[in-house]
Amino acid sequence: MQANLPPISEIWVYLSGSPLLALVLTLSAYLLGLTLYERSDRNPLANPVLIAVILVSLSINLLDMSYVKYFEGAQFVHFLLGTATVSLAIPIYKGFASLKGRMGILMLALLAGGVTSIFTAVGMARLLGVDESLVHGLVAKSVTAPIAMGIAERVQASPTLTAIFAVSTGILGAVLGRYVLDALRITAWWQRGFALGVAAHGIGTSRAFSVNPEAGAYASLGMGLHGILGAVLIPYAVAW
Amino acid sequence: MIQGLVQILIFQALGELLSKFALPFIPGPVIGLVLLLVFLSLRGHVPASIDLVGSSVLQHLGLLFIPASVGVVLYLPILQANAWAIASALVISVLATIAVTASLLKVFAKKD
Numbered sequence: 261m262q263a264n265l266p267p268i269s270e271i272w273v274y275l276s277g278s279p280l281l282a283l284v285l286t287l288s289a290y291l292l293g294l295t296l297y298e299r300s301d302r303n304p305l306a307n308p309v310l311i312a313v314i315l316v317s318l319s320i321n322l323l324d325m326s327y328v329k330y331f332e333g334a335q336f337v338h339f340l341l342g343t344a345t346v347s348l349a350i351p352i353y354k355g356f357a358s359l360k361g362r363m364g365i366l367m368l369a370l371l372a373g374g375v376t377s378i379f380t381a382v383g384m385a386r387l388l389g390v391d392e393s394l395v396h397g398l399v400a401k402s403v404t405a406p407i408a409m410g411i412a413e414r415v416q417a418s419p420t421l422t423a424i425f426a427v428s429t430g431i432l433g434a435v436l437g438r439y440v441l442d443a444l445r446i447t448a449w450w451q452r453g454f455a456l457g458v459a460a461h462g463i464g465t466s467r468a469f470s471v472n473p474e475a476g477a478y479a480s481l482g483m484g485l486h487g488i489l490g491a492v493l494i495p496y497a498v499a500w
Numbered sequence: 501m502i503q504g505l506v507q508i509l510i511f512q513a514l515g516e517l518l519s520k521f522a523l524p525f526i527p528g529p530v531i532g533l534v535l536l537l538v539f540l541s542l543r544g545h546v547p548a549s550i551d552l553v554g555s556s557v558l559q560h561l562g563l564l565f566i567p568a569s570v571g572v573v574l575y576l577p578i579l580q581a582n583a584w585a586i587a588s589a590l591v592i593s594v595l596a597t598i599a600v601t602a603s604l605l606k607v608f609a610k611k612d
Contacts, residue, residue, distance in 0.1 A: 290566060341565065344561050346529055350546055351558070352533075372600050376596050413527070420568050454601065459598045
């Protein structure tokens with residue numbers, strides 16, 4: 261029976277005009293990424309965000325949808341970044357409980373790590389002749405992505421590039437971190453975790469949690485404190 | 501759950517207000533984070549409703565930066581032209597950061 265269905269093109273015009281398409285695309289790509297991540301036994305290389313970004317980019321390219329149009333719909337997800345940033349207070353608060361008077365050395369190590377992160381990244385990039393428009397995106401890349409993007413806006417860097425570099429840094433740290441730590445004979449879980457959280461934020465932290473709970477708690481503390489300190493100090497570092 | 505969401509959104513709004521009118525160089529959500537941290541310290545524990553909302557949002561933190569990251573499509577040509585240099589800078593930087601942070605912790609922890 262031929263019902264009075266509107267032509268496909270009309271359905272399409274309706275769908276692409278509402279935020280629904282971008283939202284469904286974003287959420288289902290993430291869900292697929294998560295499934296693959298679980299299937300790979302939580303291999304950091306199968307990062308769900310990386311998978312989702314590739315899938316969504318390919319899809320909007322295929323659908324001939326512009327990025328601006330996509331973001332109009334997906335901004336409802338984007339908005340929650342601020343809420344998530346505020347929520348980071350919870351793991352930091354819980355991390356304080358397990359400190360055992362180590363706050364001083366943790367802050368010192370964090371400060372040194374943060375400075376190392378910026379100077380090695382920007383220095384190497386300039387040395388290798390990376391285009392200057394990309395170099396700015398490297399400044400906040402060791403800070404957790406939601407905060408890094410806020411910092412990027414304040415130092416006239418692209419939030420998108422910053423997010424991409426932050427995710428890449430997280431994956432690299434989660435994959436390679438153990439080799440550096442083993443080579444340096446760092447055996448204490450809290451030291452391994454904290455270093456991973458400072459250098460590779462959320463992705464490093466979830467890696468640390470999957471290895472050892474104490475490492476995970478210190479990693480989330482490192483990530484959170486780096487976020488606060490980075491937001492306060494990085495704009496000054498850039499101005500200077 | 502709604503109660504926790506409202507509380508977190510209030511801290512976020514306070515942070516945005518302070519950022520707009522008093523501390524323009526710090527992102528609003530980061531000020532909200534610090535305010536919530538102070539609130540939790542004063543309370544002495546994490547209220548269950550805030551814990552529930554915060555933990556669910558943080559569990560899927562990655563989802564939230566997909567929309568911004570997809571903007572990579574706009575930068576593909578310039579990223580491809582600089583791919584090796586950028587990759588080397590990122591690898592060296594993350595290794596150096598881990599090495600410096602962990603070594604300092606090890607050295608200073610021994611002095612305790």
